[in-house]
Amino acid sequence: MSHETLPRPVKTGAAPAARPDGRRRRHWTRRPDPLAGLGSIVWLTVVIVPVYAMITASLTPRDEALGNNALKPPARPTLANYSTVLHSGFFHYLWNTVLAAVAVVAIVLVLCVPLAYVAVRTRGFWSGAAFRLFLLGVAIPAQAVVVPLYLMIAKLNLYDSLLAIILPTAAFAMPVAILVLTGSIRDISEEVYEAMALDGASPLRMLFQLVIPMSKGGISTVGIYSALQAWNGFLFPLIFTQSEGPRVLTLGLFNYVSQFGVDIPALLASVVLSGIPIFAVYLVARRALVGGLMGVGGK
Amino acid sequence: MSIGAAEGGPRPGTGRPRRGTGANAGRPHAALALPGVLFFLFFAALPMVLAFCLSFTEWNGLGNPRPAGLANWRKLFDDDRLTRSLTVTVLLTVVNWAFQTVVSVLLGVWAAGRQRNRAILSAIFFVPFLLSSTAISLLFYALLDPNFGIIHGETLGSTDGAFLAIVFVGGWQFIPFHTLIYQGGARQIPEVLYQAAAIDGAGRYRRFLSITLPQLRNTATTSGVLMVVGSLTYFETVLILTQGGPGTDTAILPYLMYEAGFKSYDFGYASAIASFLVVAATALSLLLVRLSGFGTMRSTREGM
Numbered sequence: 001m002s003h004e005t006l007p008r009p010v011k012t013g014a015a016p017a018a019r020p021d022g023r024r025r026r027h028w029t030r031r032p033d034p035l036a037g038l039g040s041i042v043w044l045t046v047v048i049v050p051v052y053a054m055i056t057a058s059l060t061p062r063d064e065a066l067g068n069n070a071l072k073p074p075a076r077p078t079l080a081n082y083s084t085v086l087h088s089g090f091f092h093y094l095w096n097t098v099l100a101a102v103a104v105v106a107i108v109l110v111l112c113v114p115l116a117y118v119a120v121r122t123r124g125f126w127s128g129a130a131f132r133l134f135l136l137g138v139a140i141p142a143q144a145v146v147v148p149l150y151l152m153i154a155k156l157n158l159y160d161s162l163l164a165i166i167l168p169t170a171a172f173a174m175p176v177a178i179l180v181l182t183g184s185i186r187d188i189s190e191e192v193y194e195a196m197a198l199d200g201a202s203p204l205r206m207l208f209q210l211v212i213p214m215s216k217g218g219i220s221t222v223g224i225y226s227a228l229q230a231w232n233g234f235l236f237p238l239i240f241t242q243s244e245g246p247r248v249l250t251l252g253l254f255n256y257v258s259q260f261g262v263d264i265p266a267l268l269a270s271v272v273l274s275g276i277p278i279f280a281v282y283l284v285a286r287r288a289l290v291g292g293l294m295g296v297g298g299k
Numbered sequence: 300m301s302i303g304a305a306e307g308g309p310r311p312g313t314g315r316p317r318r319g320t321g322a323n324a325g326r327p328h329a330a331l332a333l334p335g336v337l338f339f340l341f342f343a344a345l346p347m348v349l350a351f352c353l354s355f356t357e358w359n360g361l362g363n364p365r366p367a368g369l370a371n372w373r374k375l376f377d378d379d380r381l382t383r384s385l386t387v388t389v390l391l392t393v394v395n396w397a398f399q400t401v402v403s404v405l406l407g408v409w410a411a412g413r414q415r416n417r418a419i420l421s422a423i424f425f426v427p428f429l430l431s432s433t434a435i436s437l438l439f440y441a442l443l444d445p446n447f448g449i450i451h452g453e454t455l456g457s458t459d460g461a462f463l464a465i466v467f468v469g470g471w472q473f474i475p476f477h478t479l480i481y482q483g484g485a486r487q488i489p490e491v492l493y494q495a496a497a498i499d500g501a502g503r504y505r506r507f508l509s510i511t512l513p514q515l516r517n518t519a520t521t522s523g524v525l526m527v528v529g530s531l532t533y534f535e536t537v538l539i540l541t542q543g544g545p546g547t548d549t550a551i552l553p554y555l556m557y558e559a560g561f562k563s564y565d566f567g568y569a570s571a572i573a574s575f576l577v578v579a580a581t582a583l584s585l586l587l588v589r590l591s592g593f594g595t596m597r598s599t600r601e602g603m
Contacts, residue, residue: 297480
């Protein structure tokens with residue numbers, strides 16, 4: 001790895017002379033930076049070692065694993081651990097998670113895009129108050145409300161259903177969604193609205209023909225962010241569901257701990273499997289995913 | 300679209316040009332925002348109010364809550380687990396923030412460079428973020444297992460070991476995300492600033508300290524708020540890795556609340572802890588917002 005990292009910048013550092021396009025202006029940042037090279041290798045180790053250990057261990061037969069070091073490759077690699085996991089409801093949990101994620105994204109977008117539009121385009125006490133409500137909402141930890149939510153969910157007869165996970169997850173994704181969306185809607189210049197207003201466009205029409213197309217970046221950020229909230233969600237499923245029916249992947253994983261007990265290779269196989277769907281998305285749409293998440297930090 | 304609209308543009312006598320020409324033309328009606336506001340109020344704000352109300356009751360999850368006056372709050376402030384828990388929570392927040400910020404700033408600024416090797420490594424660095432926190436906690440639970448793991452020893456059995464494990468696991472998961480935020484921030488720093496500095500003869504590290512870091516101030520606020528709020532809610536990591544142990548040494552506030560509510564079925568007391576958590580989180584965020592001007596962030600980039 002070190003041979004890959006260090007000499008490269010030298011080459012690119014020399015390159016700009018031969019490359020007369022705009023890239024040239026960055027040439028002074030292109031000299032190799034040994035300290036940065038070293039740091040990046042250190043972090044690469046930190047990232048790679050656990051991932052490597054996870055994969056080797058998940059391929060280790062159960063009887064070989066005990067007393068073994070996770071870093072040691074298995075003498076007789078096996079896929080048996082994966083088959084154990086796949087036969088323990090994995091696809092069912094995955095399906096539930098996907099359903100929940102799609103529903104959360106849909107709810108968040110349908111509710112938040114018009115809301116952010118109003119917050120940006122009207123100047124009044126109430127829209128200001130609404131914006132501030134969501135700004136404060138960023139800080140509310142979901143943990144703080146599980147007890148009353150548990151009570152409400154029970155009274156609404158939603159306990160132990162996927163909706164019990166979807167609705168609160170969507171609500172708690174809203175503050176960040178609003179922040180991101182107001183940011184990107186604010187970037188649409190006033191003149192465009194005025195031009196459309198002169199053309200007699202109604203506010204609703206502006207929403208569909210101007211605001212939504214122009215804030216695609218923000219919308220995809222919010223979509224990715226809320227999908228990840230649903231994907232990662234653990235506390236709501238833990239407390240609001242109980243049976244196998246509405247169980248999502250995170251909770252399924254957690255239950256494998258007691259189910260597999262000391263069968264650590266199977267446990268790690270379940271962790272690997274749970275990462276594969278998003279990893280596939282990452283391989284296919286890395287730019288969109290990374291670009292979208294970058295948007296959470298503001299543009 | 301605008302063609303059709305343009306035809307109807309002048310439209311004589313329909314009273315279209317509302318109240319003068321400008322400011323209010325085409326403003327959306329506030330009703331559009333209503334569904335979102337109501338949904339949020341119902342599923343996020345109302346429970347918060349309810350948590351506060353429940354903190355004055357006694358309730359074991361069955362039947363109806365019974366009023367209990369200040370009993371839960373008295374118990375809360377007499378509970379020495381709370382002081383411990385508060386200390387651990389604050390310590391964890393601060394250490395998390397420091398660890399994640401330092402690494403993310405360095406990696407983010409590094410990744411903002413357009414070199415090919417950096418792009419490739421950045422793609423690898425992002426991988427941990429693709430796993431859910433539950434999966435990551437399980438991974439390290441297995442890797443820290445004394446009989447099997449990378450480190451043969453009771454890492455999670457000692458107070459410091461358990462604490463550091465939580466910090467490390469949190470960093471391992473969230474640093475990729477914050478790196479990305481800093482990378483985005485660093486790429487927006489106007490090139491002119493670096494050109495000017497280079498002409499003045501500023502070296503690489505000088506440019507980093509005098510241009511990059513100050514210019515990342517807003518990014519640092521956003522990322523910082525997310526980190527602080529995130530640290531307050533490290534729940535699955537604690538539940539899976541340490542279960543608050545050894546003893547109650549890593550029982551951060553959310554975990555304490557979970558135990559009180561869903562293990563001891565003392566929902567009134569759990570609500571008191573939850574209310575306390577809300578107050579603490581809100582106060583902390585307001586403080587951060589004040590200190591850094593998060594609310595006015597929209598205008599800071601204008602004119603660049």
